[in-house]
Amino acid sequence: MTTRTIITGTGHYVPPRIVTNHDLEKLMDTTDQWIRERSGILERHHVDAGVGTSDLAVEAARRAIAEAQIYPATIDFVVAATLSPDHYFPGIGVLVQAKLGLGTIGALDVRDQCSGFIYALSAADQYIRAGTYKRILLVAAEVQSTNLDFSDQGRDMSVLFGDGAGAVILEPNPNEDDRGILSTHLYADGNFVSQLWMEKPCPKDNPTFQRSFFDEGRFFPKMDGRTVFVNACQRMPEAVRAGLVQNGLAIEDVDVLIPHQANDRISLMVAKGLKIPVEKVIRNIDRMGNTTAASIPIALDEAVKAGRIRRGSLVALTAFGSGFTWGSAFIRW
Numbered sequence: 001m002t003t004r005t006i007i008t009g010t011g012h013y014v015p016p017r018i019v020t021n022h023d024l025e026k027l028m029d030t031t032d033q034w035i036r037e038r039s040g041i042l043e044r045h046h047v048d049a050g051v052g053t054s055d056l057a058v059e060a061a062r063r064a065i066a067e068a069q070i071y072p073a074t075i076d077f078v079v080a081a082t083l084s085p086d087h088y089f090p091g092i093g094v095l096v097q098a099k100l101g102l103g104t105i106g107a108l109d110v111r112d113q114c115s116g117f118i119y120a121l122s123a124a125d126q127y128i129r130a131g132t133y134k135r136i137l138l139v140a141a142e143v144q145s146t147n148l149d150f151s152d153q154g155r156d157m158s159v160l161f162g163d164g165a166g167a168v169i170l171e172p173n174p175n176e177d178d179r180g181i182l183s184t185h186l187y188a189d190g191n192f193v194s195q196l197w198m199e200k201p202c203p204k205d206n207p208t209f210q211r212s213f214f215d216e217g218r219f220f221p222k223m224d225g226r227t228v229f230v231n232a233c234q235r236m237p238e239a240v241r242a243g244l245v246q247n248g249l250a251i252e253d254v255d256v257l258i259p260h261q262a263n264d265r266i267s268l269m270v271a272k273g274l275k276i277p278v279e280k281v282i283r284n285i286d287r288m289g290n291t292t293a294a295s296i297p298i299a300l301d302e303a304v305k306a307g308r309i310r311r312g313s314l315v316a317l318t319a320f321g322s323g324f325t326w327g328s329a330f331i332r333w
């Protein structure tokens with residue numbers, strides 16, 4: 001059997017400040033009832049001033065490292081996924097590496113937004129199986145609350161998103177058993193770029209930063225919610241089915257499904273589309289909101305800690321987001 005990649009530690013961190021729907025009612029023309037009914041979200045976490053994505057990533061990474069019971073110095077590569085890096089460049093991978101004191105190991109930054117964790121997991125899996133690296137820290141983190149439009153104009157976006165981070169430690173399976181990442185499937189369709197994006201800043205503008213863009217609110221993320229909704233409900237089940245086929249599995253074999261937490265109605269539609277009992281689906285968007293790349297590793301860590309994922313569990317992950325990008329991963333825990 002070829003060596004598979006196993007997850008030896010998981011961790012997550014969300015900033016302590018909770019923002020409820022009622023808090024948002026004070027900022028814009030929205031209601032707790034609308035947000036609950038349309039998205040399933042009750043509250044989300046927002047950072048305080050001065051806290052960046054790499055800070056959340058480092059906390060999540062420390063927790064995953066502690067759970068894996070490893071010395072940080074034995075990590076030989078970092079993969080970081082985010083759409084909200086501390087700086088325009090460089091990415092957060094190097095900041096995580098430096099803040100954790102990981103020497104001069106390589107640090108790869110992965111974009112791909114809500115699908116970032118699955119894309120990053122796929123890349124890390126290839127490195128491990130090829131023997132290139134032996135212990136990878138994969139961290140996905142977002143600070144989105146600092147660039148949302150909390151006016152009435154931005155209410156469709158700003159009520160959905162939250163801040164947070166999740167991390168995993170990846171290693172080759174040392175045993176002759178079937179544990180590990182069984183498959184990853186990645187997809188994209190760049191024809192939908194402007195359906196979910198942050199249009200500016202954009203270096204093809206000269207100069208990149210123009211006052212009129214600020215005045216027009218073009219530095220805020222924007223989306224066509226209905227198009228995203230419809231595509232998410234279609235693409236996530238497709239990606240899961242591709243994994244089932246490749247692995248010769250049936251949906252009944254899946255013990256736990258973790259869909260990207262974009263909207264609870266989407267998660268329920270994905271469950272319905274796949275005909276998987278809703279009890280097998282991890283749903284934490286009520287407390288987290290949509291934390292983009294961090295949503296799957298946060299949910300994964302919570303599911304592990306709650307005992308919903310155990311040794312031998314078959315776990316399916318699926319995500320959909322900006323790009324559009326989407327995908328799935330199957331893991332025998």
Ligand code: UT7
Pocket residue numbers: 029030031034035038039114155156157159196223224225226228229232261262263266290292320321322
């Ligand atoms: O991770 C991937 C990223 N994003 C997503 O996955 C999001 C996918 N899309 C969605 O989750 C949903 O489309 C939303 C939750 C964004 C919106 O739900 P919807 O059921 O598609 O509502 P809608 O866009 O059709 O809007 C219905 C109404 C509109 O008013 P009118 O035109 O009917 O008068 C909106 O202006 O709800 C209004 N609305 C709001 N009302 C109160 C939009 N946002 C809000 C709000 N509070 N926050």
